[in-house]
Amino acid sequence: MKKRTQVDMIREALADRIVHGYLRPGDPLDETSLAAEYGVSRTPIREVLRQLETIGLALSRPHRGAIVASLTxxxxxxxxxxxxxxxxxxxxxxxxxxxxxxxxxxxxxxxxxxxxxxxxxxxxxxxxxxxxxxxxxxxxxxxxxxxxxxxxxxxxxxxxxxxxxxxxxxxxxxxxxxxxxxxxxxxxxxxxxxxxxxxxxxxxxxxxxxxxxxxx
Missing domain, CATH: 1.20.120.530 (GntR ligand-binding domain-like)
Known part of the structure; x- marks a missing residue:
């Protein structure tokens, strides 16, 4: 399976979980846990989180990892x-x-x-x-x-x-x-x-x- 295909599938799965409320605003998106869950390295997970951040579903915090996006x-x-x-x-x-x-x-x-x-x-x-x-x-x-x-x-x-x-x-x-x-x-x-x-x-x-x- 190509890396791009992995990224697409994982991004769609996580976006679906966020949009349907299974992951709530403020919930952590831990690279290590997600990599283990999907059976991939942390590299494609980083790309997935970057793409989720681009569409407004995730927020990257320096030195603390990503979370499901929240708003004031x-x-x-x-x-x-x-x-x-x-x-x-x-x-x-x-x-x-x-x-x-x-x-x-x-x-x-x-x-x-x-x-x-x-x-x-x-x-x-x-x-x-x-x-x-x-x-x-x-x-x-x-x-x-x-x-x-x-x-x-x-x-x-x-x-x-x-x-x-x-x-x-x-x-x-x-x-x-x-x-x-x-x-x-x-x-x-x-x-x-x-x-x-x-x-x-x-x-x-x-x-x-x-x-x-x-x-x-």
Whole structure:
């Protein structure tokens, strides 16, 4: 197996663990442990960590090793504000761009998350949530907006995933999604944008609630 292939596979595996919340902000990314886990030398692991740092999922600390990226409260606030506006714009454009089968597909996708939301299936709802938001980006019909939103979402993914540790958060999130979908189906771009913006800012509050609970 070529070194590059090793790096790609390990980077994708670690990124998946970070994005899905198995590794949380601040968790160590120890070179020796990771090398042993994946059966490689520390050289490809160093390259993996460098690449994760480039996309904002890891933070390298001199003489102390790498950790899963964390943000200060101010940085989180600033990034979530940007994310909220990107997603609000995506929802607004969706309301005018989606028609016919596109609307039916979005409704079906939303309804597909009802079971996970109702049973508080955190892992299942996380996956559904990713698909739902990706569909909104794609439905905007603007490829640059979709690319930009996905990049910011990737940066915030470890923190967005924390929200589902809050009490009954999947169920509440699904209700918020319903308001977004209803506005898009009605063709009301402003209502769709407003509902999406409110949803993302609620996510920010939920992240704080989980962090405060974990400190008690």
């Amino acid at each position: 409260p101010r940085q989180l606030d600033e990034t979530f504000v940007v994310m909220a506006e990107l997603e609000a714009l995506s929802a607004r454009l969706c309301a005018t761009a989606l028609r016919g089968e596109g609307l039916h597909a979005l409704q079906s996708l939303h309804e597909g998350g009802a079971g996970a939301a109702r049973t508080n299936d955190v892992a299942g709802y996380r996956l559904h949530n990713e698909r739902f938001h990706a569909a909104i980006y794609a439905g905007s019909g603007n490829a640059f907006l979709e690319e930009t939103a996905l990049a910011v979402r990737r940066r915030l993914a470890p923190f967005r995933n924390l929200q589902f540790e809050a009490f009954q958060r999947p169920e509440l999130s699904h209700r918020e999604h319903a308001r977004i979908v209803d506005a898009i189906v009605s063709g009301d771009g402003e209502a769709a944008a407003s509902a999406m913006r409110a949803h993302i800012l609620i996510v920010r509050e939920a992240v704080d609630a989980v962090d405060l609970a974990s400190e008690r």
